[in-house]
Amino acid sequence: STEGTATGTIPNDQLLGGLLSPNFNEQSCVSRYQSMLYRKASPYILSSSLINKLRKYEELHKKCSPNTPLFHQSLQQLKANNSTDQIKCNYVLWTPSGGLGNRMLAMVSTFLYALLTNRVMLIYQVDDMVDLFCEPFPGSTWYLPPDFPIKNLESYNLYSENSYGYMVEHNMINNDPNSPSSAVPSFIYLHLQYDYLYHALHKRFFCEDDQEVINKINWVLLKLDNYIVPGLFMIPKYEKELERMFPIKETVFHHLGRYLFHPSNSVWGMVMRYHNSYMAKAKERIGIQARIFNSAPISIDDLYKQIVTCTQDESILPKLNPEQSKNSFFVLNEATPRAVLLASLYGVLYDRLKNMYYLHSTTTSEIVSVYQPSHEENQQSEQQLHNQKALAEIWLLSFSDVLVTTAGSTFGYMAYSLAGIKPWFLMRSKDQKIPDPPCRRSVTIDPCFHSPPDDLICRTRNITNAGKVVRHVRHCEDFNGGVKLF
Ligand code: GDP
Numbered sequence: 001s002t003e004g005t006a007t008g009t010i011p012n013d014q015l016l017g018g019l020l021s022p023n024f025n026e027q028s029c030v031s032r033y034q035s036m037l038y039r040k041a042s043p044y045i046l047s048s049s050l051i052n053k054l055r056k057y058e059e060l061h062k063k064c065s066p067n068t069p070l071f072h073q074s075l076q077q078l079k080a081n082n083s084t085d086q087i088k089c090n091y092v093l094w095t096p097s098g099g100l101g102n103r104m105l106a107m108v109s110t111f112l113y114a115l116l117t118n119r120v121m122l123i124y125q126v127d128d129m130v131d132l133f134c135e136p137f138p139g140s141t142w143y144l145p146p147d148f149p150i151k152n153l154e155s156y157n158l159y160s161e162n163s164y165g166y167m168v169e170h171n172m173i174n175n176d177p178n179s180p181s182s183a184v185p186s187f188i189y190l191h192l193q194y195d196y197l198y199h200a201l202h203k204r205f206f207c208e209d210d211q212e213v214i215n216k217i218n219w220v221l222l223k224l225d226n227y228i229v230p231g232l233f234m235i236p237k238y239e240k241e242l243e244r245m246f247p248i249k250e251t252v253f254h255h256l257g258r259y260l261f262h263p264s265n266s267v268w269g270m271v272m273r274y275h276n277s278y279m280a281k282a283k284e285r286i287g288i289q290a291r292i293f294n295s296a297p298i299s300i301d302d303l304y305k306q307i308v309t310c311t312q313d314e315s316i317l318p319k320l321n322p323e324q325s326k327n328s329f330f331v332l333n334e335a336t337p338r339a340v341l342l343a344s345l346y347g348v349l350y351d352r353l354k355n356m357y358y359l360h361s362t363t364t365s366e367i368v369s370v371y372q373p374s375h376e377e378n379q380q381s382e383q384q385l386h387n388q389k390a391l392a393e394i395w396l397l398s399f400s401d402v403l404v405t406t407a408g409s410t411f412g413y414m415a416y417s418l419a420g421i422k423p424w425f426l427m428r429s430k431d432q433k434i435p436d437p438p439c440r441r442s443v444t445i446d447p448c449f450h451s452p453p454d455d456l457i458c459r460t461r462n463i464t465n466a467g468k469v470v471r472h473v474r475h476c477e478d479f480n481g482g483v484k485l486f
Contacts, residue, residue, distance in 0.1 A: 016042065018051045019259050021058055021138050029134035031268040031395075035258075038275060038399045042258070042420050044251045044445075049244040053115055054259065058137050064089030064120045065140035077218055078186045079149060090117070091219050093144060095124040095153040097193065098225040099381050100390045101410030103129075105227040105447055108256045112229055113222075115245075116238045117215055124153050128384045132391055134262040150187070156223055158199050162189040164214065165201035175204065177212035187219035194225055194451055207458030208237050227413070229253070230449040230473045230483045236460050239470075249472045249485040250444040253417040261418070263391055270373075270392040275399065278371045282339030286316060287400035287419075289412045290344040290426065296408075298429035304352050306426055307404070310439035314424060316402055318362035337369040341400065343393040343411075347375035394418070404439065407478035413447035420445050425478040440477055448476035448484045 010022050014033055026033050064070050070089045077087060094110040096103050107123075114121040123129070125143045135141055160166065162185075167173040173185065196202040204210040214220065229252050232238055246252055263271060279285055290307060292298060298306070311317040317340070342350050350372035357368040373393055380386040390411065397403065397415035403423040405412025416423040422442045427435040452466035466483045467475035476482040 013041070016258060017046050019046055019054070019255060021055070023058075023138035028265075029262050030265055031271070032134060032262040034268070034272075035262070035395070039419065042251075042254065044248055044254060044420060046255060047245055047247055050246065050255065053245060057115055060089075060118070061120050061137040061142070062140045064091070065137075066122070066143070066145045074218060075149065081186045087218055090119045090217075091122055092117070092119040092222055093122045093124060093153075093219065094222050094224060095156070096126050096129055097154070097223065099379060099411065100387050100394070101412070101414050102225040104257070104261065104394075104414050105253075105410050106224040107260060108253050109224060109226070109228045109232075110222060111256060111260060112232060112252065116232065116241060117211075119220065124148075126154075128382050128387050130384055131264045131266050132384070132387055133260075134264055136260045136262065150221065153221060153223075156189050156191070156221070158191055158193075158195055158202070160189050160191065162187070162221075163191050163202065164188050164205065164210070165191065165199045168201050168204065168210075173213065175210050175213050177209050184213075184216045186217070187221055188214060188217045189221045190214070190223070192222065192224040192226065192228060197451055197454065203453040203456055204458070206231050206234060206453045206456060206463060208235055208460045209458065211235055211237055226451055227253070227410075227447045227449045229446075230485050231452055231466075233473055233485060234453075234461065234463060234466070234469050250446040251420075252485060253413070253446050254420050257414070257418050263395055264388075267388050267391050267395070270388065271395045274371075274373050274392065274396060278369075279339050279341060279396065279399065281336060282369070283336040284338045284402070285400045286311075286338060286340045287397040287403045287405075287415060288340060288342050288344075289397060289403075289405045289409065289415060290342070290346070290349055291406040291409045291411065292346075293406075293408065293428070296428035297432050298434070299432070300346060300348050302429070302432075302434050303426075304349055306434045306438045307349070307353070308356070309434070310424060310426060310437075311404060313437075314439065314441075316404060316424065317368060318364040318366050320356070320360040321363050321365075337367045340368060340370045341396055342370060342372045343397055343415075344372065345376050345378065347372070347377070350375065407440075408448075408450070408482075410447065416442070417445055417447055427478070442477060444484060444486045446485045448479050448482040450479055450482045452481075452483045 074087055074089050092114050111121050122144045123142050168175050191202050233242055312319045354370040374389045394414045398418040403416045403421050405416055405423045407425040407427050422445055424439040424441050426439050429435055453463045456463040463469050472485055473483050474486055476484045
């Protein structure tokens with residue numbers, strides 16, 4: 001069990017002002033009690049409504065968790081294939097796919113959806129997620145047991161016959177919530193992965209009426225790799241509740257991410273060894289996360305120039321001293337450096353940035369040390385150690401004072417949202433060239449929803465331009481067509 005006996009003895013600041021439950025055993029997950037020593041306290045209000053909601057959710061999760069009688073009862077209903085019996089526990093089961101950043105965005109989205117619909121969030125366990133995160137809910141697990149009757153969730157896709165889109169299209173489900181006689185299946189598959197817009201009916205998830213219908217179904221199986229939270233804010237039914245929980249809209253990921261994600265002791269060990277070896281003594285910590293997407297190609301050479309121009313123009317890093325010999329002797333032996341943590345798949349960027357500040361003095365006489373924890377060269381999201389390194393780097397970046405991240409990168413979104421810092425985005429290349437300007441400051445700390453619904457006609461609220469539907473959601477500065485909360 002993850003439950004401890006020390007209830008009430010843990011100081012409130014260690015529980016992030018009441019965000020975290022006191023009902024855990026500290027040794028089982030050291031990062032839960034130590035992240036706050038390295039990361040700055042959140043300057044953003046935490047509502048009592050969110051805190052209450054989380055404590056209630058924890059009770060529900062414990063009551064309905066795998067291996068409880070209520071869980072077994074719902075499995076019986078799943079096998080019988082109907083949701084007609086009112087049941088105490090309803091579930092949303094999320095299946096991981098894509099890179100770690102995408103997964104974490106999806107996990108927060110799924111959790112918020114669970115909070116709004118009183119469902120219990122479970123995860124379909126895959127090998128590469130093992131020993132990555134601690135269990136987030138006291139006295140229970142969020143992993144589905146292996147004997148779950150529905151198998152091969154990985155293979156569900158856009159065209160699956162159990163999907164909401166397919167069932168509505170073929171009149172297998174009535175999506176008029178006022179029609180009394182319609183039979184409700186025991187489970188439904190919701191396909192909300194990046195390609196969901198290719199099938200016009202999947203996006204009806206974002207209509208209020210369809211939400212009413214889905215809410216009657218005992219099990220929701222969800223494939224999601226996106227940050228749908230801004231989309232949830234567009235559904236009238238959930239507006240008031242969201243407003244109560246998040247008086248400052250842009251803090252959804254910031255608070256829920258700090259609540260849900262605690263690196264396992266193995267990953268925390270990596271974070272601590274690295275931080276204390278290289279970053280702890282720095283005067284200022286600057287995190288740079290640089291990534292090249294196939295959809296926005298750029299040479300390493302140009303990416304390097306883009307980083308240098310951005311960081312020097314925006315006074316994030318000092319400029320080089322043109323009169324090298326004059327100034328270089330003013331550097332004191334004990335000077336505490338500005339430390340740059342460079343997270344990137346590519347080792348070359350590190351060599352070049354480090355060499356630049358080794359070979360040259362700076363106009364401010366400051367010394368700049370550059371560190372890179374790993375350079376994996378390729379994405380390998382099916383490998384556990386690769387994902388552990390990625391998580392460790394997200395954590396190290398989130399301890400920064402200033403962040404520069406790659407536009408459109410969900411890996412970067414994790415770092416800045418958890419930190420609660422508005423980053424500079426390294427903008428996407430244009431025609432394989434360095435964009436002008438090379439970077440832009442984000443106006444908020446929340447991630448961008450890359451593929452919001454479009455041309456959606458609903459009874460209560462249409463979504464024709466996702467950036468203009470509700471006051472608190474607008475287009476993202478770093479990704480065309482995406483929307484974010486502000
Ligand atoms: P996105 O593709 O940038 O939106 O971010 P994702 O996290 O979804 O997918 C990229 C994956 O590539 C990460 O999860 C890592 O596995 C790997 N990756 C990308 N950049 C880095 C990096 O700087 N450090 C490490 N360790 N892994 C990275």
